[in-house]
Amino acid sequence: MSRELRVGLIGCGQHALMYLLPALHYSPIHLVSVCDTNAERRQRVKRQFGAEATMAFAATRPADIPRIALVDFRNDCVGTSVQVIRAMFRKYLELVPTSAYAHHWLAVCHLKMGDQDNALREAAAALAIDPRFTDARIIRGGVLATRGDYPGAIAELRNAVETDPAK
Secondary structure: OOOOEEEEEEOOOHHHHHHHHHHHHHOOEEEEEEEOOOHHHHHHHHHHHOOOEEEOHHHOOHHHOOOEEEEOOOOOOOOOOHHHHHHHHHHHHHHOOOOHHHHHHHHHHHHHOOOHHHHHHHHHHHHHHOOOOHHHHHHHHHHHHHOOOHHHHHHHHHHHHHHOOOO
16 A cells, blocks of 8 residues: 555645645645635635646546545535545545544534534544644533533633744
8 A cells, every 4th residue: 555645635725734744844735626615715825835637526437537626614614525525534544543633623613513522522533643733632622611601611711822833
């Protein structure tokens, strides 16, 4: 099995690139496809990172991206189900089991599917890898608050502020 990671980037906004750029420097990555609703942004990212192809969201088929998709959930994910994205992140974890980002995005997928228990588990897995992962703490705090565990939510969110590497 090749250790090269074939990647499809779904959503070319700044947030998605924030996760792709570091990976390009530290991992053997081949950018297969760039998908975005904005054609100009798709072309710019294709040129900048040497992607093979670009697609609008409606043209995206999971079979075209064999291993993983990086997703900006703040953009519209038309044509791509959360279940497919979750499966791609699980596959990524098989290749890179120490990825706090993948656990974080799995937590986001579980939240979008209404599964708070698994969202908490994935956020905890991200924090076990990187205890300063602010976004994972925010997910935990939000879930705890929706469950009425306000002291736990406040503690988690305070910890997020105290450990935030951006401070």
